[in-house]
Every structure is written in C-alpha cells, then in structure tokens.
Amino acid sequence: DQQVKQNSPSLSVQEGRISILNCDYTNSMFDYFLWYKKYPAEGPTFLISISSIKDKNEDGRFTVFLNKSAKHLSLHIVPSQPGDSAVYFCAASGRGSNYKLTFGKGTLLTVNP
Amino acid sequence: NAGVTQTPKFQVLKTGQSMTLQCAQDMNHNSMYWYRQDPGMGLRLIYYSASEGTTDKGEVPNGYNVSRLNKREFSLRLESAAPSQTSVYFCASSEVWTGSAGLVEKLFFGSGTQLSVL
Numbered sequence: 562d563q564q565v566k567q568n569s570p571s572l573s574v575q576e577g578r579i580s581i582l583n584c585d586y587t588n589s590m591f592d593y594f595l596w597y598k599k600y601p602a603e604g605p606t607f608l609i610s611i612s613s614i615k616d617k618n619e620d621g622r623f624t625v626f627l628n629k630s631a632k633h634l635s636l637h638i639v640p641s642q643p644g645d646s647a648v649y650f651c652a653a654s655g656r657g658s659n660y661k662l663t664f665g666k667g668t669l670l671t672v673n674p
Numbered sequence: 675n676a677g678v679t680q681t682p683k684f685q686v687l688k689t690g691q692s693m694t695l696q697c698a699q700d701m702n703h704n705s706m707y708w709y710r711q712d713p714g715m716g717l718r719l720i721y722y723s724a725s726e727g728t729t730d731k732g733e734v735p736n737g738y739n740v741s742r743l744n745k746r747e748f749s750l751r752l753e754s755a756a757p758s759q760t761s762v763y764f765c766a767s768s769e770v771w772t773g774s775a776g777l778v779e780k781l782f783f784g785s786g787t788q789l790s791v792l
Contacts, residue, residue, distance in 0.1 A: 604785050
C-alpha cells in the first residue's frame, strides 16, 4: 500500500523552461510534505517543505503547491537549470505515520542545455 | 561540516557473509535511521532509533540488526547476507521542530553505501 506516489519515473525539460514534478498521497493524516533532491553517488538533501495548513511555499526558483482536497502536491522549478538534473523524492509525515517520513519512489529530472 | 558519515562506501559480499555498516553524526540529533534504496522502489526504512538505547523496526527490517552505540553512532548489521540485500544503504539523522501544522522531522542523509551480494 503505497501512501506517497510519484507516478512519473522520469521527466525531461529544456533549460530555462518550467519543471513540474507531481506527487499524490492517500493518507489524510499527513501534516507535512517535503521534497528531497538526490544526485548520483550522494545522499538525498532537503529541498523545500510545506505544511498542511498552507497551499503554497516558495524558495527562490522552487515552489511547492499543495491541494489538500485532491491529496496532491507539485514542485515547480522555474527556470530549470542543468544543475537541477537529479532524482526528486516527495515525502510526507504526520500523525498517521507517527511523524516518520514516508517517501515516494522518486522522479528523475533531466534538464537539457 | 561532516554531518552524517557512513563507512564503507562500497562493499561486495558473498552470500552468507556478515558485515556491519557504520554511521556517525555530529549534529547532536536524537533520532537516526537506516534506509535502503532500490531501483523503482524509492527509500524504504529498515530500522530507526528515536534516542540512545532505543531501536524500532521500519518497513523492511528482516535480515538486519541495528545497534545504537551512543548518541552519535548507529550501525546496521547483516548477519547472513543474501542477494536480495544488494542495494544502496543510507544512514540519516533528524531534527524535529514544531511547525504551524504540528511536528515535522527533517532528515540529513549520509552519502550512502553501495552493497553487492553475490
């Protein structure tokens, strides 16, 4: 039973364009949603988060949108840069998971010059 | 800034061999974790330790044991390695804060151990 789903294994975009990575969840008791970025041969690093009482959080080129009614969140990267090429993991936590993070399977983003 | 340090970075084992993956953090975090990452499977929690002296099973604990040696160190042991344990292993520690919607944990990961079991 996969509680956090990233249905697109990969995404390819041109440099300068917008990248949109999607994530769906099933557990309505999740309170926080986090995005992690992972480069090859490195551990994941925290990118941005959003709480369930907000619908948008922005940090520079990165914006996360949350639609609670649809149980859906998305990460927007504008403009995309080749250095953004990495695997992006969506994660969620809350009372339903005893505050432990539940990760999606990840989406490989490739930004082409 | 060392953060979370894992050793070794690479390891090849034969089926049935044992080994211990070491992890240490210097951020004074209470909680530590072991995850494995497999292609198409994302990050799956093996074991975690909420504080020194305590450990709990995660999603995929079978075939593994852990030891929280002190606040800094959390090791993962494979007693009898199997090919199904071929994976990339990540150790992590976390800081917890109370946000506007409740508790939230932020994980800091090590750089990983690539383990192959033949």
